[in-house]
Amino acid sequence: MLRRKWLITTALGLLICLFWSFLSSLGTGGTLGLVESVLQDKIMQKADADRAPNVNIKLIKIDQASLDNLGQFPWDRGLYAQLISMLADAGAKAIALDVVLAEPGNDPESDKLMAETMKKYPNVILPVVFNFKARQDEAGELETESISYPAETIGAGPEQLGHINVLQDKDGTVRKLTIGLKDDKGQVMPAFSVKLANYLLDQEHQIVWSEEKKGWYRGEQWIPADSRNQIATEFYTEPREEMSLATGYDSQSFFDVLSGNIPADYYQGDVVLIGPFAPGLQDEYLTPLSTTLKMYGVEIHANMIQSLVAGKFSTKASPVVNYALIILLTFLSTILFERFTGNKAFAVYGVLAAVFILVWIELYQLKSLFITFTYPFLALTTVFIWSVVSHYLAERRERSRVTNIFGRFVPRTVVDEMLASGEEVTVGGQRRDISVIFVDIRGFTPMSEKLEPEQVIQVLNEYLDICTKAVFNWNGTLDKFIGDGVMAIFGAPITQPNHPELAVRAALEMKRQSAELEERCLREIGVPVRFGVGVNSGPAVVGNIGSQMLRLDYTAIGDTVNLAARLESNAKPGQILISEETLARVKGKFITQSIGEVKVKGKERPVLVTEVLGEAEEHTQTETTNKEAIMNDQLRGRVGT
Structure with missing residues (x-):
């Protein structure tokens, strides 16, 4: 009888293990995948003491005040050339214009002026937009349908280009940086933020793609990008957060800098990002920091730059590790819940859950390693619920058996009365x-x-x-x-x-x-x-x-x-x-x-x-x-x- 009980217990434990392992193998899609992402968002959120922005990353905002003074979009490209020249001459380390200039402008002279500026200042970065297929042929890939480069009339060189694609998860939230994408010639184009981060890193820590090793490296440090060349982004500022003593990127209005209200030499030695900062310009996305207030694209790029400069890259445990974790928690909890019942079972469940949560948190804090949380935890919870139900049913059967036995000594009415009392x-x-x-x-x-x-x-x-x-x-x-x-x-x-x-x-x-x-x-x-x-x-x-x-x-x-x-x-x-x-x-x-x-x-x-x-x-x-x-x-x- 005991052997049969253990065989049934083992079989059920194996069934639970296989069930959650199978769901885990399906990837991060679906409700559980979103739950996993939300949990990772929570643990990645930084305390105020850790949110200090890099002082060498500054923003110039194309805000509503600038639109009111300079007119509605699109602006004459001469304005960009003028501001870029002012910043470059004042000693800005790098200047990035987060505005797509894929078509020639209305004024050829303005495009010519912009081309001269690009040639004169090689530390100016312009955006490239990859347009992906609506339906990908293979899971885990990013297949391109077309690429929007800056107009030829602007004359940007290959080293002055970086893609600005910000990919959203299924819940519409931006959590990852796509560190590089292959262009139509099969060459890997770094992200906008990679190009700019390298201006803040010394030669020994430059972020590069190694064709030989088929991977991204920050100096000698391997960057754990996934099959889509994506890595998790650390966020240091809240959406639209103004600069304070504790946090917030230093940001100024485009018009104030162009008009000289903010002197250009204020940006000496800095990486400067120029980009939309007004709701009507449609360049805003949800981030893990808020489910309602969106963050402008230029802010996201600033956070991505700082993440790359900091060099703290979180990794996800391999599927083998996650399967092993599911198996371990399933069978450990199965054994323990067979030994402990009632209130002791609840205490054991609480201890196991607490230990697992602490291990999950500490692995990220100490090793920047994410082990899957939802599937092992649900496996543990499933075993616990099954244990409670099975013990309850066993007690009901035993009670019925004892009642039947007692019913041979006293009338059934007496038995029922005693139980009801x-x-x-x-x-x-x-x-x-x-x-x-x-x-x-x-x-x-x-x-x-x-x-x-x-x-x-x-x-x-x-x-x-x-x-x-x-x-x-x-x-x-x-x-x-x-x-x-x-x-x-x-x-x-x-x-x-x-x-x-x-x-x-x-x-x-x-x-x-x-x-x-x-x-x-x-x-x-x-x-x-x-x-x-x-x-x-x-x-x-x-x-x-x-x-x-x-x-x-x-x-x-x-x-x-x-x-x-x-x-x-x-x-x-x-x-x-x-x-x-x-x-x-x-x-x-x-x-x-x-x-x-x-x-x-x-x-x-x-x-x-x-x-x-x-x-x-x-x-x-x-x-x-x-x-x-x-x-x-x-x-x-x-x-x-």
Whole structure:
């Protein structure tokens, strides 16, 4: 049985493991993939102390004030050439214009001026836009449909180009930097932010694509880009956050710099990004920092530049590691939840979940490593839920089994009443007022000598069945079978105020129901097998008595029980003897005949004994009604304490 249980447990654990491993293998799509992304967003968010922006990254905003003063888009390209020249002459380290100039301008002279500026200042970077296929042929790839380069009239050289594609996840959030894309000639074009980050890095830490190693490197450090050449971006500023002592990129209005309100030499030694910073220019995206307020593209590029300069690249654990984690948590939790149940199981689940969460956080904080969170955690939770449900069902089955077993000793109504009361049947004894019946078969020994053992057992079982049914019909508790005899209790474990009456009625029913069997025994074996019954009422100790660890019996002990047994031993075949105490409690309800005082074993003085002959006439006429009333009274009774 134990082996079968462990086989079932192992099989279910394996099934849970395979289920979550399979979902994990499907990638980051779907609801769980988004949950995983959101959790990573939370852990990557920086405290104010860690959000200090790079002071050498500055923004020049094409904001609403600039649009009001210089006119609506698109602007004459001479304005860009003028501002770029001012910044370059003042010593700006690099200047990036985050405005797409894919078509020739309306004024050829302005394009010519822009071309001269690009030729004069090689540290100017212009954007390239990759247009991807709406439907990718292969998962994990970025297949290009077309590429939008700056117009030839502008004359930007290959080293002055960087792509500005900002790819959104399925929930519309920008989380990653596409560090490089292959152009139509098969050459890898670095991102806008890569080009600009290299101006802030020394020669030993330049970010480059290694064709030989087929990977991106920051000096000797390998950059863990995925199959799409993407890496996670660290965000240092909130969307549209103004510069403060703690955070926020230094940003000024395009018009203020162009008009000289902000001197150009303010940008000496800095990387300067010029880009849209107004809602109508449609260059804004959601980021992990806010689900409602969007961040302008120029801000995103600034954060990407700083991430690359900082050189802290988070990586994701390989699928093998994630599968191993799912397997480990599944089978570890399966073993533990088999050992611990109830409140202990909840405590174990809490500890396992807490340890897993701490490991997940620390691996990122110390190693910048992301292990998958949702699938192992859900595997752990699934095992826990399955364990709770299976243990609950097992307890229900055990309760049903115990109820059925107990139902062989007491009527089902008594069992249901005890369960409904919610009170425990305590280990040990309680002093209770009860009535006790002892029943014994007269003539059993002569019968045993004349019949085969199998026949003896058959007759005995029929007699015991009659006794048991009579006890149960009147809501008594079958205490035990004693050889060819029976002991039954009325008034426990359920309190019954009229227990003496119930006991006597049960005895009379035994007498009536045994008539046919007595006649058959007399006819077939020539021995008149009949009952002798003793009934007594009074106080007794009732409860679970025996060995605490090995065996307990629910029974009654005391002088009341002893006297009932003595009355039964003095009863003649077919005779029902009751004590003086029982008689006093049922007087007028039955036809009785005094036997007189009888000397019984264990008593110094003789006891007054009465024989019950039948029910009184008025009770006989309403027997059925009385029986229903008595049962209803019993059901309204309370469990004894």
